[in-house]
Amino acid sequence: MCLGIPGQIVKIIDSKQLLATVDVAGVKRPVNIACIVDDTHPAESCVGDWVLVHVGFAMSRIDEEEAQKTLELLSELGEVQQEIEAMKESQTLLDS
DSSP: OOOOEEEEEEEEEETTTTEEEEEETTEEEEEEOGGGOBTTBOGGGGTTOEEEEETTEEEEEEOHHHHHHHHHHHHHHHHHHHHHHHHHHHHHHHHO
């Protein structure tokens, strides 16, 4: 499954190579922004933009509200996954 994670561009690392630092839930990492820049929205204007990041690329710009909702949903899914894993572990113990 392909999943885009919301993050906010906090710094342009190299405008010629189209690399930026993106903050994804407090983790900052370099990301290629080639997919979101054009003549009307150059690299330098991307600081502050919210983007969907997939395998090191900013795939599209999104608004902050959509980003926050997606982050909340991903957090909830993570909690559900933890519960499922705990249930699997407890079932394994019961089966033993």
